Amino acid sequence: MGKDKTAGETRQVIGVIVRFEDCGRDDLHRIGMKGLSLAEMTALGLNVPPGFIIPTDAGFDILKGNIDIRELLYEVRSEVSRIENTMDRWFASRNPLLLSIRSGASVMMPGMMDTILNVGMNREVIASLLDEGMSEYFVFDCYRRFTRMYGETVLGIKPYKFDAATQDMLNHAGMFSEEEFDSNHHRKLADNYREIIRKETGSSIPDNPYDQVKEAIVAVIRSWENPRAVVYRNLRRISHDLGSAVIVQGMVFGNLDDRSASGVVTTRDPIVGAKQLFGEYLLRSQGEDVLAGTRTPKKISELQGDLFPVYSELEKVAEKLEHHFQEAQEIEFTIESGKLYILQTHTAQCTAQAKIKISVDMVNEGLLSKEKAVLSIEPESLDQILHNFIDPKVQMRSIMKGLPASPGGASGAVVFDIKEAARYIKQSREAILVRAETITDDVEAMELATGILTGHGGVTSHAAVVARRMGKPCITGCESMNIDIDRGEIRVGDLTIKRGDIITIDGSSGRVFLGTVPMRKTSISTEFRVLLSWADEMRTMKVRANADTPEDAQRAIEFGAEGIGLCRTEAMFMAADRLPAMRTLILEESSEERDRMLVQLEEFQRNDFLEIFRALNGKPVTIRLLDPPLHEFLPNAEQLTKEVAVMRSQGEAGEELRRKERLLKRVLSHQEINPMLGLRGCRLGIINPGIIEMQVRAVVEAACELITEGIETRPEIMIPLVGHVREFEWIRERLDNLIGKLMEEKNVTLHYRIGVLIEIPRAALTAGALAQKADFFSFGTNDLTQTTFGFSRDDAEHKFLHYYHDQHILDENPFETIDMDGVGRLVRIATHDGRKANSSLTIGLCGEHGGEPRTIAFCHSLGMNYISCSPYRVPIARLAAAQASIRDRLAAAETSPSKNE
């Protein structure tokens, strides 16, 4: 730093300034992203206006008074003289140099902090510029811009004051746009701005250009603390300790003449990924004009007509930058009198679809390795590819907002129940199911609907989970909505939405719109398939899907699942044609009748399993035996209580009352204070083995039938909610005997496995004992999270989790990302102890976390055999698993040389 000090210097330079030539990637946290891009482009030999960086640490030191700004200015002067030499212009002198002073943090904070252009102007400089032959239009345009930026940034004057003055000028001139201004208007406007500054602050912009520089530098450093930047960082959990660097460069002017322009270009199309420059520019413009939207920019392709040589140079710059960064770039440039300057470059923000196409293309172009292509895609971004989505350019006002529970957009008529939904579907119209909350009875209506909107419940409520499994957009917890089913309407404040009115829901943002909203659907492209096939080659962990029905299973296979990791058998009882049998089974006192229902349900299950096994064609299917408490299959107790109370109070005493009383008594006998921790899972199987034996019979009979047909089947029977090895032993012994008997009857050898769903802390803590008896473990991280945190997610999500998030008590929702310190520690303990006790144990994870990339990386690091997620997230999981493998190999490669030392 400061290697070649100018001879005339007398004061010691502090040595804090960093030159573009002297820094690189390791300095990112000090020089910021913008600084780094300038350094790298300088190193690449691109035409970057000369300049230097005051790094973040120096910025803090300045604010704290550890560095005297006046001392710093000696160093600044010395660096400015380097710029002067390079550009052959002279600051605060004749043939004057102006400076651009920009902010630049080490994380992306677009538009959050401040920039001041054209620093160094005063009356003498204006005169010099005019003397030099610059046009009045240009000079006063620069002066006006400088005055305003300085006023806003250094002096803190509100932008609307300047806007009002500009509007006055337009009105006065009878004009509609600033484009129409001539040099006089600019001069006049600059004067008016100066008047505003005088009025507002009682002072004026210093004439001394170095005073301007000093104030501008401090203002840019301070802009790290401006309210919108603080809010932005809070929202994105960016540390407030990073600070902003200050970038000082010689000005180049896109507003100098008709062969000057400024613009932004992406190296490839960021919407679809096509390999062509994409962007906009404005002739005779400076800096932010393109983004400001006050003038309509031209498409970049038109530059070929305006300034052909520059366009072709821009293409070469794009190629060079892509080659260097191995990613599509968004480039800010300025053309001064036909000469191209590059002011910034950063990774282009692309749609997932575009990103994939670009990465695959780059591999084919030899720019990128397959590994890097696979690493370049954010797995979560695939989510938008697989759903309709609201066109992000749409600027409609939403009528209410709930929780984004299942991504994608959907429009349709408001319906409140399955009958209404069916009516619309018959008319080939789409329907949005609106409910206070959904229960298991609603699953069929959800199947019919295009989207789901609920008044209560969190993003892991019943509605949300089912919707995600179905891949349907869903918003939950829309608490501002009042549903009046009797009147067939929803009220939101003063607004009333009637049954059949069209609404649109955006499950990705939680917004609800009245009417229809333009929607887009990205199809699964060839590149997407190619990328996933690369991912499949690279990953070591298998990916299965959670699928409860033959349809789900089919979908899972289409998305590339290598098996089913969780088939919730009770889902098969929830269908309208099966629920009555299930209810009879639970409530009936006659054992004959119960047996008849068991036979009926077994028939249903066998047929479902036949189809599922057929779809899987030899891939493993993990079947979880009956898990929920029985009351979930029963009618609502509160409703019955009311009915009985009313009938009694009205003196009724007939058979109907007695029937209802009996029913209520039975229903109440199944109620529990904390059903989540009550009689369910394997506990139910032990107290009442009839149902799970029926389920296993259905599994085994279906499997044997297919094996006889020559179709391989690999059922894996999973026992839920095990907390003690003896629970597992008790059930396993019973099931092994039953299956043995059935195989003998059918004369078929079935390769089945029996394992444990680890979803209770005690199961994880005693995994060593369990592993000795079990063929596999699967982590049910939904319930494991509930019990490890002591959170009932039904209660927690709307009662306190949002507040915990606001208060930074929990940065992540543990039902979305696995909680590494608590739940993760249990998973680690259980994986370690389990493998130690039984080296052939298969270990997987089937909670909703199974589709979440960080969780997938965690599972990979523990050496799990597979993860299982909803069918729609299978591609995400395939990609995330591949990334985890690649990162593992890269880390190993980094450490292996040291091993050889």
Next chain:
Amino acid sequence: MGKDKTAGETRQVIGVIVRFEDCGRDDLHRIGMKGLSLAEMTALGLNVPPGFIIPTDAGFDILKGNIDIRELLYEVRSEVSRIENTMDRWFASRNPLLLSIRSGASVMMPGMMDTILNVGMNREVIASLLDEGMSEYFVFDCYRRFTRMYGETVLGIKPYKFDAATQDMLNHAGMFSEEEFDSNHHRKLADNYREIIRKETGSSIPDNPYDQVKEAIVAVIRSWENPRAVVYRNLRRISHDLGSAVIVQGMVFGNLDDRSASGVVTTRDPIVGAKQLFGEYLLRSQGEDVLAGTRTPKKISELQGDLFPVYSELEKVAEKLEHHFQEAQEIEFTIESGKLYILQTHTAQCTAQAKIKISVDMVNEGLLSKEKAVLSIEPESLDQILHNFIDPKVQMRSIMKGLPASPGGASGAVVFDIKEAARYIKQSREAILVRAETITDDVEAMELATGILTGHGGVTSHAAVVARRMGKPCITGCESMNIDIDRGEIRVGDLTIKRGDIITIDGSSGRVFLGTVPMRKTSISTEFRVLLSWADEMRTMKVRANADTPEDAQRAIEFGAEGIGLCRTEAMFMAADRLPAMRTLILEESSEERDRMLVQLEEFQRNDFLEIFRALNGKPVTIRLLDPPLHEFLPNAEQLTKEVAVMRSQGEAGEELRRKERLLKRVLSHQEINPMLGLRGCRLGIINPGIIEMQVRAVVEAACELITEGIETRPEIMIPLVGHVREFEWIRERLDNLIGKLMEEKNVTLHYRIGVLIEIPRAALTAGALAQKADFFSFGTNDLTQTTFGFSRDDAEHKFLHYYHDQHILDENPFETIDMDGVGRLVRIATHDGRKANSSLTIGLCGEHGGEPRTIAFCHSLGMNYISCSPYRVPIARLAAAQASIRDRLAAAETSPSKNE
């Protein structure tokens, strides 16, 4: 073994028989307790009839055919000849020897297995005995006894067949008791018995005495498998693989003449512990006559008159045995013609009170070290000392049985609510509160009642926990009882018990009696205090008490608590005079009204804390801030729902309906699906800090007031349900600030601490992080057990835990004894990580397990600073903690020599 084989032997001896002289303590599992006692007494030089033991392993081998019983008989013959030589009588010969063949397991199974006396009798032997001059009465008495025992034990004839024959004889002779029989009756009866055997089995007792021996040995071995023995072992979880040894001895005869007797004596009084022989004997009797109860035995003191020299010899034997075993002994003896033989000795079964007195006396007599005295008392046995208890001699029939939820007996009038209870108390009569189940509203009624009986709930239900805290007898889960409050009656089968009828409950056994039952109360004796003072010297772990009220705190101090480990502040809101304020606080929408209630409640709490701190006088008080979900303080939602439904259906529309509707709505808004895992504990404190701040203000103001008075106070504020370190930080920061401000206001320096109640798995798993912020940990093992197992104890105990117990899935109720493998592992992890992160961390345990000796030993092994339990269990905990320390030292002493090797 078999050292001195007789010369005449030709066959090789198998070498399985063990002689009394050749075995000791290490052989217990092979020779059984009876065998061991005979071996030890032989070694002590006591007059034990000579004999030998066929060990348990040989027994199994015989049953499995691994040992040929005929081979064994060669060895038996050789050993019998040793007995012959010693006793100078000859088996199956003139001057005949008879044998006693008894069972003997390595665990106490009194009366469960079989014994055959007088083996070796046949016509020739009878003739020889008569020839020898034995009385006919004696000889035929022996023969009759032998015939019956052989018939029952070897041939499996039901006892009642012989009883019927005996009764026939009595009837025929016009007699009332067998005592009246003469020798003819005995002879006749023996013949009748033989006739029964012939009829029942078609065969007869073999004449060959060695055949008798062979069959008797096999029968005794087999008696291990008899149904009552199997049931006994099942109930007590005794392994079925232990087996019984067979003890063969020469017979000595308590029925020989008037100077002969048999009896049982304890070396000290087993009821009160006085140092004097205690027991009974019967002249002219054999074996089990004393226990059989068919003749009325004499008190042992009378033996001084009957056979004075023998009595004084017996005293010497008692002293010798006590000296050897260092425990009071129960001794079986036989006196044959004035000569004393000892047949067995084992530890006497004493009341806890007696046991304590005996141990303390033995220390004073120099028989026992203080350590051994402390170790000799089963901590759990202290429980009976501190409660009234039903006289165990009472043989009344109970009318129903529930779960023994809180020990002790109580009689009183049946009452259903607090008003009725108050009425009886006013009349100085006692009341038993009967409820379907109790809720927080019932606490005051429970305070008034003498005992509590509930229809539902387990031994850790609300009623049970509160009753134990109050030290009141309680039975829960008495499911056979139908409570009809409207009619004011309970129905149990055909029986109807009306309000005001007197019942007695035995909370130690779960039995309910009609009317009053004799009760005993043991006072805290001097010896008890002495023993506990020794325990206090020996233990390293402190003992605190769980106490919620000033009364509880006072009681805790009286029982020796060294602080309060858990003061549940919400208990202070449950009192009848406070609940309305709490309800208003929760339900009121006006914040002014809420603030007014906060002020009221703070006043209540401050006064309570003043009294508690005063009672503790400088000892630490751990105060848990508000923990339960708010709905626990609210009216019953189901009742309100019914009322509103009825009012609506009847067309009511007035203010009362609207008021109820509003109330219902507010109550429902506090309902949760799984309240155990919902908005409670620190979550409530974070969402709604007003209440806990009020509580802390009350604590600090009370403490400051006392400090100003010169009374030391050490409040420790405990945050419940913490799962994440940031929850704790959030609250701690707020409370530290508040307390700092209050100290400044009062100008008092208060030494307070703030810590974490570890009751969520995640807290244990992240204990390292928590310990860096907390001053102490306390394990709340009730909730930790619920969340680690995923058990809601409210639901689990009556829905499946009993079945899990029956099926041996869980041998222990994890809510009673800490589950070492699961919950214990978490406690171990947290203790380890906590201490590592913060070496000055205080660690304790305050769950209900805190009073359970195995848990206390576990806590000691982890190096906890204290455990805390209900006041009534403080003495148990003091003793158990001392035992853990002593065992630790003993183990260290055992291993330390090996260190020096």
